[in-house]
Amino acid sequence: MASLVLFQMFGLLLLLPKTPLLASSLSLPSVLKPGSSLSVENKDDLLISPNGLFTAGFYSVGDNAYCFGVWFTKPLSDNSHTIVWMANRDVPVNGKRSKLSVLKSGNLVLRDAAQPLPIWTTNIIDSTKPAQLIMNNTGNLYLQNQDNQTIWESFGSPTDTLLPLQKLTKNTPLVSSRSLTNYSSGFYKLYFDSDNVIRLAYNGPSVAGTYWPDPKITAWVSGRSTWASRRTAVLDLSGHFVSSDSLFFNTSDSENQSVRRLTVDVDGNFRAYSLDESKGIWKVTWQAISDTCRVHGICGENSTCSIGPNQDRRCSCIPNHKMINHTDWSYGCKPEFNTTLCGNGEDDFLHFPHYDFYGYEAKFVRNTTLDECKQACLSVCNCKGFHYNFETDGYYSCYVKFKLINGFRTVSSNGSMYLKVPKSVFPLSKSKSIVQGDSLICSHKLPTIQIDRAYEKNPKNESVKFLMIFTYVFGALETICILYFFYRTRSPSTTRQGYLQAATGFQRFSYAELKKATNNFSKEIGRGGGGIVYKGQFSNNRVGAVKLLKEFGNNQGEAGLLSEISTLGRLNHMNLIDMWGYCAETKHKLLVYEYMENGSLAQNLHSSKLDWDKRFDIALGTAKGLAYLHEECLEWVLHCDVKPHNILLDCDWNPKVADFGVSKLLDRDVTLNSVFTRARGTRGYMAPEWLFLNHPITSKVDVYSYGVVMLQMITGRSPACDQSAESKGRLDRWVKEKMIAAGGKNDWITEVIDVTVDGKYDKRKMEILIKVALRCSEEDKDARPTMSQVVDMLLHVEDHSDY
Known part of the structure; x- marks a missing residue:
């Protein structure tokens, strides 16, 4: 009887997830002591939870590639295991000489073969006490120090x-x-x-x-x-x-x-x-x-998703397009024809009922006819097609697309998709069905992937071997000293540059190549606080803009380069500048962008080329670009220096937001008022909260700057000018004074708009535009709209009665 009671008490202890008694009373394999290691070569080096449900150890993820993880101990019917956590999922380690160690300092370190630096670590900076690694019954792998404190756990990452x-x-x-x-x-x-x-x-x-x-x-x-x-x-x-x-x-x-x-x-x-x-x-x-076809990106660009009779999901290339990567639908399809020029009359439209491509509209037209929608698409050079949809309000709307992504078919759709194709391929396109395609690979019995295991040699060990051989052969101490001096003082810039290229995927230019392309930096096309921009002609006849960054102390020039590259590498939008590559050679740091034929908005504000329609399109395009930065990309990007000089115009006067040298790439969950140590931006366009240390900096600083730019486009006045003594130099206050003085009439509009701008304008539409700009430039940041709300107001400006 006594033995039965003891057995029941021991069983209860096994069910407790985190107790010091459990960790101290049980031996391996549920606990890894300080100073101990698990080896990838020993298949029995595992940690198993007391209830036997979970196992932690090295798991094979490819040919000679292993990750340290946690999985369910019992295999499934196909003998596979279900992984629930991995430490190094993106950097597998070698199948020999790799180890996971609990250091006596309390940190957990994973080393790949004989590499000098760890592949992964818990990086507990203030850890000084020894800790042990424990696998508990809930599947949590955690470090517990001598004070029974959990200092790291897999549940937290x-x-x-x-x-x-x-x-x-x-x-x-x-x-x-x-x-x-x-x-x-x-x-x-x-x-x-x-x-x-x-x-x-x-x-x-x-x-x-x-x-x-x-x-x-x-x-x-x-x-x-x-x-x-x-x-x-x-x-x-x-x-x-x-x-x-x-x-x-x-x-x-x-x-x-x-x-x-x-x-x-x-x-x-x-x-x-x-x-x-x-x-x-x-x-x-x-x-x-x-409806799994509503998941974005599942079939890639220029392809559609549909549900088959057996509820299987299928991806299909749209007509006259072919699959890019036959093993991965996320890469989408590419056209088999050459796209035609804008508005040359060589295009026609292929009709597909009950299809839609979500998002990426270049233009939106409410309450329109099919012919008007076709003309709207033909008037946009990068239009790929349009969605003509019957709205619940009883009219048709037109959504002009510049990308065909997130395509799906549904019988419940009230609209149709019209694909723009050259007339030369139109008869062939009509004979093709859009629903033909391949099923997604959903089998769990797929071959194990092959991962290239290329290792760098340990430079320290190789140097020691070289010195020993050199000593035995020549016995020249002076030569050894020279080699040692060379080893200690060699520049690591090559390593850093190689890493930068691998991390960004951009083309790396040499300084000599850019010097030749810009004719020894002879044609300057712009300059700012971060550097000077030159026009360059490259060997492939492409024309680009080369930005020569200024030299700063304390590596600030390199920091600015990394800021722009890391920021732009995550962004993709028709209203954001496209970056081609970079150069980083000693003190020379340069960025290469696409060339914008019409320069900046600042250069064209007082020219006769920008009529009111173009100005409205510039305001809308800029708003779309900023809305993407703030809300659509996975990371939150603040530009922090929105001004006419940083809004560039292409050959069709389409705007692209540029110059992210002073932008701040933030995790959405970082405390915002702790990441900025100094004010950023340009006087006249900076939001009031920059002046107060205790005010949090949010995306509303860009909204404020955007509102000032809009007012500058409408009035033709610089925000730095002192329009009147009462306005105290604030452009928005000057406009509000004109509104108040008009006493409710709209005569004030003619007093604030730029009279030098050609073209007619709708007074009601202009009034709403000005009010949107005033809302953006409110002193109270909470009173300002978001950029997505600005885009919505500008797209539907003719349908709103008041703002």
Whole structure:
């Protein structure tokens, strides 16, 4: 009887997840002591939770490629294991001499073969006490020091999976795997947005954007709340999911004590799974998106997604396009024909009912005819087609597309897609069906990927061997000293530049090449606080703009270069400047951009070339570019120096926002008022909150600058000018004074607009434009709209009665 009681007490101890008694009383394999290691070569070097449910160790992810992770111990019916966490998913280690070690300082370090620097570490800076690594019953791998404090845990840095009782917070997003056989970071992300709402977002090779909840409707309509005091969500053991943004759901088998997980899958959907232990399979018990074709990026550009008769999802290239990568649909399709010039009458439209491509509109026309919509597309040089949709208000709207992405087919659609194709291929296009294509690969029995295992030699060890051989052969101490001096003083710039090129993917130019292209920097086309811009003619006959960065002390020139490259490398929008490459040779640091034929807005403000229609298009395009920076890309980018000099105009007078040298790339969840140590921008365009240390800096600083630029375009006056003693130099105050003096009449418009601008204008439309600009330049940042709201107001300016 006594032995039975002791056995029951021991069983209860096994169920406790985190207790010092458990960690100290149990020997390996659930605990790794300070100073100990797990080796990739020893297959028995594993940590197993006391209940046997989870295992931690090195997991094979390819040919001679291993990641350290946590997985469910029991294999599935196909003998595979389900990974729930990985430390080094993007940098696998070698199958020999790689180790995970618990240092006596309390840090956890993963080393790849004989590489001098660790591949991954917990990097606990203030850790000085020894700690032990523990695998507990909930699947959490954690470090616990001598004071029984948890100083690091895998639950705090998830990969693509949440386990029951593991919290999703603002600092712990989930990122999908690249594919079913490639565990590296994929294109889909579940995270808490800056408005406190859980969202799913796509960050693909060329575009990015959120798709769940439905971006067409507000968070409130989706049943979410943006007024949470904290950002957290958790799935309990009974299958109930609770989130601070009012997202609640129960799994289909709730109340059953099943083994569960929540995963952002490789197809971009967020699902809950329960383990059917008798069959050895995972069953879906809840999913975020029922129509999986609504997941963005699933089929790539110039392709569409459709659901087959057996509920299988299929991707298809649109007619006269072919698949780019036959193993990955996310790369999309490319045209088999040469695109025609703008407005040359050589295009026609191919009609596809019940198809749509979400987003990427170059133009929106409300309440229009089909012929007018076709003309609207033909008037836009980069128009790929248009969506003609019957709205619930009883009229048709036209959505002109400059990219064909997120295509899908649905019988519930009230519209049709019209693809622009050359007349020469039009008869062939009509004979092709858009629904022909290939199914997505969904099998779990895919071949293991092959990962190139190329290792750098340890420079220290190689140098020692070289010196020993040299000493034995020649015995010349003086030569050894010279080699040692050379080794100690050689510049690491080559290594850094190689890393920079690999990290950005941009072309790397030599200084001599750029000097030749710019004819020894002879034709200056612009200058600013960050450097001088020259026109360059390259060997492939492309014309570009070469920005020579100024030399700064303390490596500020290089910091500015890295800032622009890291920022622009994540952005893709028709109203943002396109960067081609860079140069970083000793003190020479340059950036290469596309060349803008019509220069900057500042150069054209007082010319006769910009009529009122062009000015309106420039205002709208600039707003779209800034809205993308603030809200559509996965990272939040503040420009911080919006002004006419940084708005460039191409040959068709389309605007592109440029010069991100002083921009700040921020994580959406960083405390904003702690990241800026000095004011940024240009006098006259800077928001008032820059002047106060205790005011948080948000995207509203760009909104303010944009409002000033709009007023400058409308009035023709510089914001730095002192228009009157009463206005105190503020352009918006001067305009408001004119409005108040008019006493409710609209005669004040003629007093504030630039009379030198050619062309007629609609007084009502102009009044709304000015009021939008005034709202943007409000002194109170909370009174300013967001840039997406500005875009909406400008797109529907003729439909709104008041702002």
